Amino acid sequence: MRKGLSDPGQxxxxxxxxxxxxxxxxxxxxxxxxxxxxxxxxxxxxSIEEINEKIxxxxxxVFTAEEIIEVVKEKGTEEAAxxxxxxxxxTFGPMCSSGVFLNVGHPSPRIKLEEVYLNGVPAxxxxxxxxLYLGATALPPEDPANRNYPGDFIYGGGHVIEDLVSGKEIxxxxxxxGTDCYPLKKIDTSFRLSEINEATLFNPRNAxxxxxxxxxxxxxxxxxxxxxxxxxxxxxxxSSAGQLSPLFNDPLLKTxxxxxxxxxxxxxGYVTWHGTQHNxxxxxxxxxxxxxxxxTLALIGDLKQMEPRWLRGLSFLGYGATMQVGMGVPxxxxxxEIMRYCSVSDEDxxxxxxxYHRGYPYKEGGExxxxxxxxxxxxSINIKGQKIPTASLSSYAGxxxxxxxxxxxxxxxxFSLTAPSxxxxxxxxxxxxxxxxxxxxxxxxxx
Amino acid sequence: MVKQKIVLRFxxxxxxxxxxxxxxxxxxxxxxxxxxxxxxxxEGRLMMELSGEELNxxxxxxxxxxxxxxxxxxxxxxxxRSDRCTHCGACTVICPTEALAxxxxxxxxxxxxxxxxxxxxxxxxxxxxxxxxxxxNANSR
Ligand code: SF4
Ligand code: SF4
Numbered sequence: 001m002r003k004g005l006s007d008p009g010q011x012x013x014x015x016x017x018x019x020x021x022x023x024x025x026x027x028x029x030x031x032x033x034x035x036x037x038x039x040x041x042x043x044x045x046x047s048i049e050e051i052n053e054k055i056x057x058x059x060x061x062v063f064t065a066e067e068i069i070e071v072v073k074e075k076g077t078e079e080a081a082x083x084x085x086x087x088x089x090x091t092f093g094p095m096c097s098s099g100v101f102l103n104v105g106h107p108s109p110r111i112k113l114e115e116v117y118l119n120g121v122p123a124x125x126x127x128x129x130x131x132l133y134l135g136a137t138a139l140p141p142e143d144p145a146n147r148n149y150p151g152d153f154i155y156g157g158g159h160v161i162e163d164l165v166s167g168k169e170i171x172x173x174x175x176x177x178g179t180d181c182y183p184l185k186k187i188d189t190s191f192r193l194s195e196i197n198e199a200t201l202f203n204p205r206n207a208x209x210x211x212x213x214x215x216x217x218x219x220x221x222x223x224x225x226x227x228x229x230x231x232x233x234x235x236x237x238x239s240s241a242g243q244l245s246p247l248f249n250d251p252l253l254k255t256x257x258x259x260x261x262x263x264x265x266x267x268x269g270y271v272t273w274h275g276t277q278h279n280x281x282x283x284x285x286x287x288x289x290x291x292x293x294x295x296t297l298a299l300i301g302d303l304k305q306m307e308p309r310w311l312r313g314l315s316f317l318g319y320g321a322t323m324q325v326g327m328g329v330p331x332x333x334x335x336x337e338i339m340r341y342c343s344v345s346d347e348d349x350x351x352x353x354x355x356y357h358r359g360y361p362y363k364e365g366g367e368x369x370x371x372x373x374x375x376x377x378x379x380s381i382n383i384k385g386q387k388i389p390t391a392s393l394s395s396y397a398g399x400x401x402x403x404x405x406x407x408x409x410x411x412x413x414x415f416s417l418t419a420p421s422x423x424x425x426x427x428x429x430x431x432x433x434x435x436x437x438x439x440x441x442x443x444x445x446x447x
Numbered sequence: 448m449v450k451q452k453i454v455l456r457f458x459x460x461x462x463x464x465x466x467x468x469x470x471x472x473x474x475x476x477x478x479x480x481x482x483x484x485x486x487x488x489x490e491g492r493l494m495m496e497l498s499g500e501e502l503n504x505x506x507x508x509x510x511x512x513x514x515x516x517x518x519x520x521x522x523x524x525x526x527x528r529s530d531r532c533t534h535c536g537a538c539t540v541i542c543p544t545e546a547l548a549x550x551x552x553x554x555x556x557x558x559x560x561x562x563x564x565x566x567x568x569x570x571x572x573x574x575x576x577x578x579x580x581x582x583x584n585a586n587s588r
Contacts, residue, residue, distance in 0.1 A: 235540035
């Protein structure tokens with residue numbers, strides 16, 4: 001950078017009143033600062049259109065967020081930014097806030113669906129007549145749940161979605177109160193994904209930017225959405241792809257926005273909004289990555305072009321049913337700042353260790369420690385002198401495969417990038433997460 | 448003295464034979480049945496622990512084979528459905544024997560059936576339900 005400086009003497013003569021005598025090196029430092037405009041003036045400046053042109057001609061240079069770490073180490077941020085067009089990310093973890101909108105079509109006579117079960121799992125019908133929403137954590141009413149503690153939750157909404165996308169026949173039992181326009185009151189039938197009008201995967205919250213590492217400080221084993229946690233910190237479970245995770249590679253959402261085209265469930269999807277519980281204001285490290293759960297994404301995509309491999313029904317012992325979602329985001333290397341963000345590695349990413357015996361459920365106490373994803377992935381972490389075996393709920397092998405697939409799609413011209421139509425709220429939004437008010441319903445609200 | 452955990456698989460026509468009676472009566476073995484899955488006219492499975500004199504045990508095994516029964520070690524009883532495994536690794540901190548182990552830097556999970564003690568802890572700890580037992584399957588299908 002310093003090499004490109006203009007003649008320092010020139011600037012000096014323009015200065016009306018030099019206050020003190022500058023040595024060459026002081027001058028260099030000042031010029032360096034001016035030329036960089038506080039880090040805003042960048043050497044590399046690439047547009048999405050330029051990248052898409054290169055994708056079209058099969059010339060785009062693409063690396064996964066894992067491969068890029070070495071590239072940047074070798075070439076430096078600036079040179080890497082000058083040569084690389086796109087970095088692909090991926091993650092394949094349990095994501096409860098997922099589900100699918102269905103339009104199953106009208107039988108004859110027509111029906112306004114009221115109570116609906118798909119393979120025994122209830123779907124929400126409080127929208128138009130044959131529109132439904134099936135959530136990943138929905139359970140059949142006859143599931144014993146935790147009455148038989150810890151419950152098995154062998155089949156829920158996520159499993160129905162996996163079966164749907166596998167092309168299996170889904171039994172639909174439904175009832176309705178009947179109207180003049182929708183007279184049918186009962187139906188028991190079955191359909192396959194290919195036979196219904198729409199199946200739109202819509203996940204209100206996916207791709208958490210960082211997540212808790214769960215331990216159990218209590219005296220007996222507990223069963224959580226973070227898996228089975230053995231007593232006295234017998235294990236520590238985490239759930240993020242770390243250096244491959246989409247939002248760890250664009251920590252301040254400088255490229256990912258509304259309309260960003262992504263890999264979703266083995267097909268193509270889009271970012272529609274920030275996810276629920278989106279918290280960009282979470283505390284951040286020097287590299288701008290958060291040290292607790294922070295930003296989230298809401299995602300959408302056509303289920304009909306997805307694969308069961310990347311949408312898997314899950315049964316969490318003692319917790320419930322959910323779905324493992326595979327998604328990946330391409331990050332356009334617009335400049336060296338974005339390149340620097342993408343070069344982040346597991347050593348630089350920290351997650352909070354949280355107790356799920358009291359800490360998380362009762363909001364007691366804060367985090368027990370901060371640990372790096374490099375430590376988590378090594379197989380054990382040290383907390384208060386205790387060596388604790390670690391395990392992941394998110395599949396790193398899956399994240400790798402997704403990032404590699406997305407890379408291949410882009411390299412072969414099958415996937416082009418989109419510029420966001422609007423940004424997602426980031427730091428400047430000043431978002432604060434709310435807790436649910438717990439008022440006495442009898443008491444009138446004070447004005 | 449020997450003590451062995453084995454699984455006997457009965458072809459349908461042998462299911463109704465008094466096999467256990469013979470093991471006790473003719474070979475003087477102690478039979479501790481761990482799990483039984485026997486349906487008339489279908490293949491049956493019997494997981495058990497046999498103990499007794501070495502020679503008697505050997506003769507019993509020979510006799511069982513002559514009868515047309517298949518004898519398997521207990522280690523073949525837990526099945527890792529690699530097609531269903533997402534390689535998350537959640538099971539690796541639950542498995543007490545490292546039969547389910549995490550490989551680095553591949554970041555994949557592998558299953559060594561010889562290390563498995565059929566404690567069955569992984570069956571429910573695996574969210575993708577990629578771990579199965581032969582016996583349970585035979586009952587539910
Ligand atoms: S918990 Fe299940 S899905 Fe995960 S690695 Fe183990 S066997 Fe595979
Ligand atoms: S049955 Fe027990 S020993 Fe065997 S793989 Fe499962 S957890 Fe490990």
